[in-house]
Amino acid sequence: MIEFEHQVRVRYAEADRMGYVYYGNYAVYFEVARVEMLRSLGLPYKLLEDKGIILPVSDFSVQYKKPAFYDDLLTIKTTIRKKPSVRIVFDYETFNEKGELLNTASVTLVFVSKATGKPVNPTDEFNIVFTPYFQN
Amino acid sequence: MIEFEHQVRVRYAEADRMGYVYYGNYAVYFEVARVEMLRSLGLPYKLLEDKGIILPVSDFSVQYKKPAFYDDLLTIKTTIRKKPSVRIVFDYETFNEKGELLNTASVTLVFVSKATGKPVNPTDEFNIVFTPYFQN
Amino acid sequence: MIEFEHQVRVRYAEADRMGYVYYGNYAVYFEVARVEMLRSLGLPYKLLEDKGIILPVSDFSVQYKKPAFYDDLLTIKTTIRKKPSVRIVFDYETFNEKGELLNTASVTLVFVSKATGKPVNPTDEFNIVFTPYFQN
Amino acid sequence: MIEFEHQVRVRYAEADRMGYVYYGNYAVYFEVARVEMLRSLGLPYKLLEDKGIILPVSDFSVQYKKPAFYDDLLTIKTTIRKKPSVRIVFDYETFNEKGELLNTASVTLVFVSKATGKPVNPTDEFNIVFTPYFQN
Numbered sequence: 001m002i003e004f005e006h007q008v009r010v011r012y013a014e015a016d017r018m019g020y021v022y023y024g025n026y027a028v029y030f031e032v033a034r035v036e037m038l039r040s041l042g043l044p045y046k047l048l049e050d051k052g053i054i055l056p057v058s059d060f061s062v063q064y065k066k067p068a069f070y071d072d073l074l075t076i077k078t079t080i081r082k083k084p085s086v087r088i089v090f091d092y093e094t095f096n097e098k099g100e101l102l103n104t105a106s107v108t109l110v111f112v113s114k115a116t117g118k119p120v121n122p123t124d125e126f127n128i129v130f131t132p133y134f135q136n
Numbered sequence: 137m138i139e140f141e142h143q144v145r146v147r148y149a150e151a152d153r154m155g156y157v158y159y160g161n162y163a164v165y166f167e168v169a170r171v172e173m174l175r176s177l178g179l180p181y182k183l184l185e186d187k188g189i190i191l192p193v194s195d196f197s198v199q200y201k202k203p204a205f206y207d208d209l210l211t212i213k214t215t216i217r218k219k220p221s222v223r224i225v226f227d228y229e230t231f232n233e234k235g236e237l238l239n240t241a242s243v244t245l246v247f248v249s250k251a252t253g254k255p256v257n258p259t260d261e262f263n264i265v266f267t268p269y270f271q272n
Numbered sequence: 273m274i275e276f277e278h279q280v281r282v283r284y285a286e287a288d289r290m291g292y293v294y295y296g297n298y299a300v301y302f303e304v305a306r307v308e309m310l311r312s313l314g315l316p317y318k319l320l321e322d323k324g325i326i327l328p329v330s331d332f333s334v335q336y337k338k339p340a341f342y343d344d345l346l347t348i349k350t351t352i353r354k355k356p357s358v359r360i361v362f363d364y365e366t367f368n369e370k371g372e373l374l375n376t377a378s379v380t381l382v383f384v385s386k387a388t389g390k391p392v393n394p395t396d397e398f399n400i401v402f403t404p405y406f407q408n
Numbered sequence: 409m410i411e412f413e414h415q416v417r418v419r420y421a422e423a424d425r426m427g428y429v430y431y432g433n434y435a436v437y438f439e440v441a442r443v444e445m446l447r448s449l450g451l452p453y454k455l456l457e458d459k460g461i462i463l464p465v466s467d468f469s470v471q472y473k474k475p476a477f478y479d480d481l482l483t484i485k486t487t488i489r490k491k492p493s494v495r496i497v498f499d500y501e502t503f504n505e506k507g508e509l510l511n512t513a514s515v516t517l518v519f520v521s522k523a524t525g526k527p528v529n530p531t532d533e534f535n536i537v538f539t540p541y542f543q544n
Contacts, residue, residue, distance in 0.1 A: 057159040060200070071454040292464065295464075
């Protein structure tokens with residue numbers, strides 16, 4: 001299991017006329033959270049793309065419990081529970097400053113070769129990083 | 137059952153550096169599709185909000201099969217399968233111009249009173265519109 | 273001079289907590305308006321990019337007079353006043369359904385070769401289209 | 409004169425199919441930069457709105473010199489050159505990690521009473537903060 005926390009401040013453009021963060025904007029927060037998780041593991045996402053691996057999203061789901069508001073400082077907790085293979089699943093929990101759970105979510109990415117457009121296994125540099133977290 | 141089709145042209149800002157429509161932007165397309173569906177039924181969403189009913193999203197999920205690209209003219213097929221109660225569930229299918237299914241999705245909205253913040257049943261004007269579509 | 277009108281419906285995600293269309297979202301509306309203008313002239317923007325010409329923005333300015341609101345149907349009036357050379361200048365006026373002028377704006381694009389990254393003159397297919405509009 | 413620097417990491421959703429940050433997204437970066445500037449001065453923007461003052465944008469202009477790319481860490485330098493009255497003008501310079509100037513911009517906000525919709529002078533709490541920076 002790999003866990004990571006990242007904070008995101010809600011921007012003015014991201015709240016709607018109800019005053020709530022627009023439901024689609026969490027997709028952006030979750031992407032920022034997983035990119036920072038990968039960076040903290042020594043795997044900058046941009047480098048992956050430059051090496052010919054893209055990671056399109058295959059599944060995305062969110063269960064919204066409470067809204068976030070403009071200027072809230074959100075904590076996004078990202079968890080990888082299962083050793084990544086062709087697919088990598090990120091589970092999310094979003095908390096506000098009071099520690100209230102605002103939503104839970106899950107995003108599945110697929111390792112795809114840019115050249116062939118086909119799913120591929122994670123490269124060695126990924127496996128070296130991931131393996132120690134998923135022993136036995 | 138209520139079915140509705142709406143077309144959306146992919147904007148430049150909505151495609152990412154892979155050339156794909158960014159996964160979070162479908163949330164916006166689905167919102168546009170359900171708003172136009174409600175308008176076609178004589179239920180303009182803005183009017184609802186002006187009457188003190190808000191419809192926050194409680195659940196959102198997407199299964200992505202193929203990407204959409206910049207300037208694609210997408211057809212979003214929206215279906216309400218079950219008579220709305222406190223919750224209203226919209227199912228979606230997105231097609232490109234070749235008729236390929238790009239993704240399927242589901243969005244659940246909750247009728248909430250702006251004044252109390254509590255879930256409420258759909259008002260009469262909703263029921264009058266919905267009832268004929270869900271006879272036995 | 274070339275003039276073109278295009279209509280855009282304000283989406284929920286595009287209005288902010290003041291209820292106004294967020295000031296940066298007009299950049300998207302103006303892009304949609306000029307892309308549709310070029311399409312109406314037989315010059316689909318996507319085709320240009322596929323031919324190795326990109327058109328990055330060099331200058332953008334807006335003077336906001338009145339806000340637009342969620343669900344407003346806006347009319348964007350786009351005007352090219354001067355025959356395009358290496359640069360092409362689009363002037364904009366945005367109107368609401370009451371015909372009120374909401375803002376005026378200007379966007380300058382530069383024809384750039386994707387291969388060299390250098391500014392280039394418009395290709396023949398552009399000149400053939402533009403020339404008849406700028407006979408003095 | 410008041411000067412402030414803030415850093416923004418370019419998100420995946422913010423780069424377009426050219427790989428460039430979409431021109432309209434700088435509006436969001438500039439808003440984040442001025443909000444953080446005001447926060448550093450003890451003037452949280454959200455508090456202002458809660459007190460019945462809104463600050464809509466009246467003018468916005470950008471001169472783009474070089475593009476920013478996905479994952480770039482940008483430094484936004486914000487400057488207020490003139491003591492705010494009914495209007496407050498923010499000047500911006502955006503730099504990449506190599507210290508290259510990517511663009512310059514200017515945003516003018518107007519102090520408006522939410523209740524009356526009319527422009528108003530900055531309140532005392534603003535003046536107390538601003539005055540020391542603009543002596544003689």
